[in-house]
Amino acid sequence: MRIVSGMRPTGRLHLGHYVGVLKNWVELQKNNECYFFVADWHALSTSYEDKLNLKRLSRELVKDWLSAGVEANSNVIFIQSHIKEHSELYLLLNMITPLGWLERNPTYKDQLEQIKNKDIHTAGFLTYPVLQTADIILYDAEAVPIGEDQKPHLEIAREIVRRFHHLYDKKEEPIFKEPKEILSPTPRLLGLDGKKMSKSYNNAIYLSDTKDEVWQKLRGAVTDPQRVKKTDPGNPEVCLIYDYHKAFSPDEVVKKVEEGCRTAGIGCVECKKWCAASIEEVLEPMRQRRASLDDEMVEDIIQKGEKRAKEEAAKKMEAVNRAIFEVEG
Template identity: 65%
Template structure:
């Protein structure tokens, strides 16, 4: 069973990426034929005007994947823009995909209610689900790991596949199915979505000093004034982090917090220590990797992915022309 999944190279990865995506990717590579790609063309759909150094960001992204446990010997790692068949199939699928299908995409409709997206509203953003479809079916992926909110995207991919098969009278693509995964939502240190733009994230390469400085300033229970006041862990950001990264102590910490026998500073220190314990080997592994090593891994992955993509596009073109 083959899995295909990608990530946009738009900046440094943080704990939200680790717990929401990378931890799952590492587990999946032990069970499936996994293809993980740098979605640099997808980055242009919303970031085309930001002057991103996509080459440098792509190298850093793969470096962090490997540091987190993605194994190039178990997974094929490649860069989307290096496999031109992605663009070729994207073009073909755009020719047969009704605009109305794209306009009903919940992500697109939500974005059009936000001024920053409404101003851009470029064709690439409208049609990015078509490129996603090309990314997936080019490799005959059986499964795509997604959260519940992404199900409409995969259903659209299946609709496009069925339309292609109907129009050209031959079934050559695998209809991808969702591999629904529970994607934990780790809040930023201020309670909002974890994001570089909000300056509320802990990054995978943050050192011990930086981690403590950030955790120390995180929001906690606003109703707790004194150390001995009973706490309410359900409204505390730090407790969310304990729940994610400190399973061994989370029950004890909740009990002590509610009883007022542990203060917020001590609670934060224990949280920061656990996060550093998680990130320390990731930092060390990342430091051991250089650009040359990463480019070799990407180039090797490109060759393997490229051979498969080339064969599939030859099949597509025979059916069409």
């Protein structure tokens, strides 16, 4: 299948991004044709005031992907704002998208409620599902990996495709594909203080952290608050280190942690050391891959991806513009 997926360039990637998105991408690339793009225009929909250096952040993001095992040769990797067809299609789709679809979107309403530190009452934020639609259908994506919260957006994308075909495309071979969803298992990995993992809370383990940085962070992480002494039995279900084990450790270690914690057979420091070792199994190969990459190589990969993306996008926009502007009345 052809798969399209993007990520916003808002800073260094952490373990939460790896578990929630990148691990899945690395799996998907094995059997699919994948288009992975840096969603720099999307970053502006919420961070337009943050003065982010999106050019630098975009390159770093791609470096993080490659370090995590995203393949440079078999996938199409590009930066959204470099392919102007995304904005052209976004504009045209905005002309036909009823406002009600966007205003009723539950994710939009939730985010207006939750994000209080920024003014996101903008046209860009309201219409970002339209931009997402353009990103996906421009490349004939057959499927899009999404989390549960993105389901309404994909539904809007399918509605927009149907509306476009109803209005303009009367031929047997439709211009766009209706994208299916691949509901990704998105285990939420909490930060080291038990809050959402985020750079603004300074509670994240980054993919680029050194072995020592990882250990120092894990050492200070909160555990079961009821387990004061090593002789107190603990409850792994309330401990975020146990969640990390479930995300990174082999089953036998997870079992050992569960038993050892409940029976006070292990101490938290020992448990954290096992956890650090499991995380190292993932991060060390990433460090090695990162060390083999330089800026020129990353730039080269982006340019190659952009060439392929541009060809596809330009072809699609020719068909779209023909359908809209050369319509027989």
